[in-house]
Amino acid sequence: MGHCCSKGAVKEDVNTGSIAGVNYQNERPSRKPPTPAGDTPVHSFTGSPWQIPFPEGVGATPSPAGTPRRSMLKWPFPPPSPAKPIMSAIRKRREIKKEKSKIPEEEGKETEISLDKTFGYSRNFRSRYELGKEVGRGHFGHTCVAKCKKGALKNQSVAVKIISKSKMTTAISIEDVRREVMLLKGLCGHQHMVHFYDAFEDDQNVYIVMELCEGGELLDRILSKGGRYTETDAKSIVMQILSVASFIHLQGVVHRDLKPENFLFSTKDEASPMKVIDFGLSDFVRPDQRLNDIVGSAYYVAPEVLHRSYNVEADMWSIGVITYILLCGSRPFFARTESGIFRSVVRADPNLNCSPWPSVSPEAKDFVKRLLNKDHRKRMTASQALTHPWLRDENHDVPLDILVYKLVKSYVRATPLRRAALKALSKALTEDELIYLSAQFNHLEPKDGxxxxxxxxxxxxxxxxxxxxxxxxxxxxxxxxxxxxxxMTFEEFSAAAISPHQLEALQGWEAIANTAFQYFELEGNRTISIEALAQEMNVGESTHSTLKDWIRSSDGKLNFLGYTKFLHGLSIRSSNTRQQQ
Structure with a gap:
């Protein structure tokens, strides 16, 4: 099973840049090096690392980072690296929960509430499988090779993840195991998903039987190539990652720990397909739901995860980090400490200027930029990324995108003015955007167009x-x-299924917006009062002074600024911020 921030942390070796596991569950003494001189100590928990100043060397752009190295301790499922204040807060929370889980008895004694550690899985593991050598050890258990004794898999080698029940000390940890098995079973079938065979249990352990991938981790392949892939080879890797990401996101699952260590090759063959593993941190999420627990691995964690409000877009950030590493051999966000890494993720921009980036194609750089956009609303989805110009010439399918459903749902419930604004915007789309929309429209199998x-x-x-x-x-x-x-015709579908936020991230946004406003002037713009505009945007009177600048005094219609802002949307928080500036 994977690890959330309440179960482990990661220490970075300041001298080598390598990462070593630190097990908080077993209360081991911390092996984190002393805080470097000049670093500001952190004494309180905060969900956002903004309060902490940059460490030395981290400014507008991240410090150069070497090729990611193998962990000093060979954890098969490396624990994530939450910042020190986060771990402190979680340890306190765990102590409080532990106290609450005890019931005082008449004589002042205390007994812990017993936990039900039965899962309902088959209990005949030993009669069906013969365990072999251990191939990895993680925080909650270990992974072994096993040979099937009978049945459809007779004489076939498999991987068995063995999770100790003695380490399931809370109801949450028990539910984590149950959810991981449910996810592996429910998602089974995709070509880049590790195949799940069965789950067993006995009084001591839970056994998760899966496909044995003998080709090693993606991280090992990266290191074997000197830390950098050619663009052609990188495309092959990225397309496989996007394919499985689009699949799990459509199913309402966010992985939350995508990194090179969690992709295995089926065989040692150079052209071997990859499989994503370790769903211990994964969770189910509805399209409009926002998760708030901080989990993942520091170098790959998305900014919105640190701000405790995220959905499947967080995985796309992690894929952006992986792509960056594939193309240049170094991390886009780097610092000497865990909290420093978090600050770099939140504040710094990835360096796309130093070698080898000048020799990388403009399409590849644009691809990375559109995944490493700190505004999750402007980030590409996995399906959109597969239609990006960098990958378009490759032979692959474009999967159905759950984002289309979210956008169409909002469109059909929108006001006539907003629908008119989106229709005008759809008429200004470039061919690049229309390729994606056409693929999504075809997935719906239209009748008579x-x-x-x-x-x-x-x-x-x-x-x-x-x-x-x-x-x-x-x-x-x-x-x-x-x-x-x-x-819906394709024209209206295009209006319904576009995201103004994503279009704003394009280099040609100004031209698109100008063209769209011309269409809006001809077909959708109308006289509107400040009060009516505020009602359209569902904001209060405090925004009236801002909205006044959006309406032309000559005819009472939206001006160009008003049109683009109306597309973007206005929150009460953002309007109040503007007034204070």
Missing amino acids: CVSLDNFKTALVKHSTAAMKESRVLDILEKMKPLSYTQ
Whole structure:
């Protein structure tokens, strides 16, 4: 099973840049080096690392980082590296929970509430499998090679993840194991998912039987190539990662720990396919839900995870970090300490100027930039990334994207003015964006060039797995009911399925916005009062002074600034911030 920040941390060797595991669960003494002179000590917990000043060497751009190195301690599932104040807060929370889990007895004695550690799995593991050598050890257990004695897998070698029940000390840790098995079983079937065979248990352990991948980790391949892939080889790796990411995201699952160590090659062959492993940190998430627990590995964690509000876009950031490493052999965010890494993730921009980046294609650099965008709303989805110009010439399918459902749901419930603004924007789209939209429209299998709610439902059910039902992704169809009474042409679908936030991240956004505003002037712009505009955007009177600048005094219609801001949306927080500046 993977590890969340309440179960372990990672120490970085200041001299070598390598990472070593530190086990907090067993209360081992910390092996973290002393705080370097000049670093400000942290004494209180904060979900955001902004309060902490940059460590020496971290400014507008991250410090150069060497090729990621193998851990000093060979953990098969390396624990993540949350910052010191986060770990301090979690340890305190654990102590409080431990106290609450004890019931005082008449004579002042205390007994811990017994935990039910039965999972309902088959208990005949020993009769079906013969355990072999250990191939890895993690925080909660270890992984061994085993040979099947009978059944469909007779004489076949498999990997068995053995999780000790003695280390399941809380109801949460028990649920973590149950969820990991549920995820592996529900997601089984994708070509880049590690294949799940079965789960067993006895009084001491839980046994998760999976496909044995003998080709080693992606990290090992990166190191064997001197830390850098050619663009052609990098594309092959990235497409496999995007393929499985788009699959699990459509099912309503966020992995939360995508990194080179968690991708294994099936065989040692150079052209061997990869498999994603370790769903111990993964979780089910509805399309409109935001998760808030800080989990993952420091070098790959997304900014919004540190701010405790994220969804599947956090995985896309991690894929951006992996792509950066593949193309240049170093990390995009680096610091001497864990909290320093977090500050770099939140504040610094990835360095795309130093060698070898001048020799990397503009398309590859744009690809990395659009994944490492700190605003999660502007980040590409996995399906969108597969249509990016850098990957477009490759032979691959474009999967159905759950983002389309989220955007169409908002469109059919939007006001007429907003729909008119989006329709104008859709007429200014470039061919690059239309390729993605055409692929998504075709997934809906239109009839006579139109789609309705039935098309959206059929497409989603067609790609449904047990995991999708568990994550309740299908619930989004209930919020799309206005489509029951109408049909969408491709033109209207394009208006409904575009994200102004993502378009703003494009280099050609200004030209797109100008063209769109011309269409809006002809077909959608109308006289509107400040009060009506505030109601349209669902904001209060405090925003009126801001909205005044969006309306032309000559005819009372939205000006260009107003149009672009109206597309973007305005929150009460952002408007108050503007007034204070």
